C-alpha cells in the first residue's frame with residue numbers, strides 16, 4: 001500500500017505478525033461478539049478480527065484509508081466503517097435492537113489523544129462489555145498505578161473506579177511502521193456491571209479527584225478547600241494534611257460520598 005503515515009492522526013501501523021496474533025489471542029473474538037475497532041488504519045488487526053467474527057464495525061478518521069481498507073477486507077466478512085472522530089462518536093448508538101450485545105472495543109489508539117478517548121469511553125461504559133487497547137506504555141502504567149507512587153493520578157482513580165484494569169504485555173517500537181519514539185503496552189479494561197465501591201454522585205467524585213490531582217503538591221485541605229470541609233475530612237477519618245497521591249480509591253469515594261451526603265442535608 002502506498003499510504004504515507006500521517007503524524008497528525010497518530011498513525012503507527014502494526015506490522016509484526018507475532019504481536020498481532022498475541023493481541024487477537026488476548027481478545028478471543030467469537031462470532032457472537034459485538035466488536036468495534038477504533039482506528040483500523042491499514043487493517044492489521046481488523047483483518048484478523050473479521051476472520052474470527054465475520055462481522056465488524058470500525059471508526060476511522062482518515063478518509064484516505066477508507067477505500068483501501070474496505071477493499072482489503074471485502075473477502076473476509078462484513079465490515080462497516082464509520083468515517084468519524086472517535087472522540088466525538090456516540091458508541092452506545094451501536095447497541096441496537098438488532099444487535100443488543102454490549103460492545104467489545106478494540107484499538108491501537110492514536111497516542112496523542114489516548115487520555116481524552118479513555119474519558120470519552122468511560123462516560124459510555126454502560127454499553128461496553130470490555131476494551132482492549134494498545135497505548136503508550138507509560139499511560140498504561142498510570143492507568144494501573146496505586147497510591148503512593150508518582151504516576152498515580154486522576155487517570156488511575158477515575159478508571160479504577162469504573163473498570164478492572166489489566167495490563168497484558170509490552171511491545172517495543174519495532175513492531176510498528178513508522179516506529180514510535182516510546183514503548184507501547186496492551187491493556188484490557190472491563191467496566192464493572194456493579195462497581196465494588198458505590199459512588200453517589202459521579203460528577204462530584206470527578207470534580208474532587210480532578211481538583212485534588214490538579215494541584216498534587218498541595219495538601220488535600222488546600223486543594224479541596226471549596227469542596228471538602230474539615231468536618232468531612234474528620235468524618236471520613238482522612239488526614240487533610242496529606243497529598244492526593246496518598247489517598248486510595250476507596251478513600252476518594254468515601255470523601256466524595258460524605259460531601260454528597262452533607263450537601264443533601266443542608
Ligand code: SAH
Pocket residue numbers: 009010011012013014015038039040041042043044045059060061062065084085086087107108109110113
Ligand atoms: N489499527 C491500525 C492503525 C493504528 S494507528 C494498526 O494497528 O496498524 C491509529 C489509527 O487511528 C490510524 O488509522 C488513524 O488514522 C486513526 N485515528 C486517529 N485519530 C482518530 C480519531 N480521532 N478517531 C478515529 N480514528 C482515528
